[in-house]
Amino acid sequence: MKNTRQLPSLKQRALEILIRLQRLYPHATCSLHYSTPLQLLVATILSAQCTDERVNRVTPVLFSRFPDARSLANADLTELENLVRSTGFYRHKAKNIQAACRMIITDFNGEVPQQMEQLLQLPGVARKTANVVLAHAFGINAGVTVDTHVKRLSQRLGLTKHTDPIRIERDLMQLVPQPDWENWSIRLIYHGRAVCKARNPACKACQLADICPSAIVPG
Ligand code: SF4
Numbered sequence: 474m475k476n477t478r479q480l481p482s483l484k485q486r487a488l489e490i491l492i493r494l495q496r497l498y499p500h501a502t503c504s505l506h507y508s509t510p511l512q513l514l515v516a517t518i519l520s521a522q523c524t525d526e527r528v529n530r531v532t533p534v535l536f537s538r539f540p541d542a543r544s545l546a547n548a549d550l551t552e553l554e555n556l557v558r559s560t561g562f563y564r565h566k567a568k569n570i571q572a573a574c575r576m577i578i579t580d581f582n583g584e585v586p587q588q589m590e591q592l593l594q595l596p597g598v599a600r601k602t603a604n605v606v607l608a609h610a611f612g613i614n615a616g617v618t619v620d621t622h623v624k625r626l627s628q629r630l631g632l633t634k635h636t637d638p639i640r641i642e643r644d645l646m647q648l649v650p651q652p653d654w655e656n657w658s659i660r661l662i663y664h665g666r667a668v669c670k671a672r673n674p675a676c677k678a679c680q681l682a683d684i685c686p687s688a689i690v691p692g
Pocket of ligand 1: 626629630668669670674675676680681682683685686687688689
């Protein structure tokens with residue numbers, strides 16, 4: 474049976490969700506492994522349609538062979554493809570990584586740019602990747618990262634009716650205070666992996682069930 478209780482307003486609910494998720498996952502952080510902004514950018518490009526766990530298995534060898542923008546820009550494309558093959562869509566990802574690194578060298582003095590508009594110029598970089606890099610490499614909350622977990626949970630929690638990530642992000646930016654934009658995404662991702670899975674969400678065990686309009690509560 475669906476939750477039919479009177480729920481607080483959208484904004485109150487978003488804040489309450491944030492507080493509870495912070496309590497549940499106090500040490501939540503980006504699960505991709507990297508040591509420089511460029512490596513985070515590359516890891517995030519590789520994480521499209523792939524788990525962070527798999528990306529973390531690929532990047533140690535990749536980054537020891539090609540540690541920076543210059544080496545990636547000059548890499549043999551076939552070698553690069555082979556190194557990232559297991560992350561899926563490897564030809565596309567390798568091409569974008571190399572093109573992005575070339576642009577970083579020619580247009581941005583070899584440094585990953587710290588502005589959303591500039592990041593979005595890089596091949597293979599959309600808002601999701603840009604938000605991750607800005608938040609975790611530079612501590613800048615420019616937007617809300619909307620990945621598959623954030624999308625699913627925000628919809629189930631009734632915080633957006635949209636399916637397009639850009640519109641979902643816009644809705645969430647209205648509901649969540651800016652300093653918490655990345656906290657929100659990371660913790661929702663943790664909750665999506667642990668409890669609110671795509672198939673069979675564990676509503677009975679969920680700490681958000683009383684404020685979730687999609688909760689399947691015992692009838
Ligand atoms: S697990 Fe159930 S109650 Fe919890 S957020 Fe997902 S749909 Fe809502």
